[in-house]
Amino acid sequence: MATEIPNIIVGVDTHSDTLYVAIIDDHGKHLAAEEFLAAGSGYRNVLAVITHFGLVIGVGVEGTGSYGAELSRVLRTAGLPVHEVNRPNRQARRLRGKSDPLDAYQAAESVLAERGISTPKTKDGPVECLRVLRAARSSAMKARTISINQIKGILVSAPEHVRSRFRALRSAQLILALERSRPVGNLTDPGTATALTLKKLAARYQFLEREILDTDKALAEILRDSAPLLRDVPGVGIEVASQLLVTVGDNPERIATEAQFAALVGVAPIPASSGKTSRHRLSRGGDRVSISPAGGHRY
16 A cells, blocks of 8 residues: 655745755654755755655745745745745744744645744846845945035035035036145145045946946836836836836736735734724734835825
8 A cells, every 4th residue: 555645844944154944744743853054055955855754735935035045946946835834923932932944844834834934025027136236225325425516515614625625516517626636735634635535436326327328328228128017107216116127026026915915014003992992093004115216205
């Protein structure tokens, strides 16, 4: 008589250098727990070990968007169902303790109970390209803002013969004038040191401006190939379109209802009633990133 292949559920506690994997059966019995390297060979070993125990009906991974991203890709490529698992709550940790095996078993038990799990973003398509480009663009924009603020701050207390040359100029004209300036003199003189610093900051601002424009071109190219109709919507430019796609992810089918989308973008109403008070509050979860650089739109 053929032996029936058991169904198993896997939980993974992820770290920068290691992964702790725990395996339970579909009745919650603990079967095994083992540590692996968070590297290519370790991911392959995880796959070999868990499939050896039986038919994998679910894998719960902590941090599918960070330390567990590559393991999630490997498991999905092998056809295994991967779930994002929330970190154990503090009350449970106080009662049961904290260790890598305990966290891994709790991740597996969350999948078994269908509690505190969600479908992770796949991070393997054009939206992931948008995300990494936007990360570079965001830091460049912050650095550009710091540069212009430093320029204006230095000009406030600059020697009069330096300040008077640029006092009437607006930001764009000021940057060009400072970049084209040719400070000369002894660096021990405050006026010379100030003029040289302003020129360097203006050159930095211009470099960052070119970097942002180049990134916008790359974003526009990806949007043209992957979501050509999105930018036809009134008010949706490169910034808004790329942010919306990054928020939704490469696998939008995981968001099946309007309520799920509302929860994703942090605008879902949450019950907050008590006693005679009946009210709702706005969800504090979700991705409520400012879409416009000025923070004019929030989703």
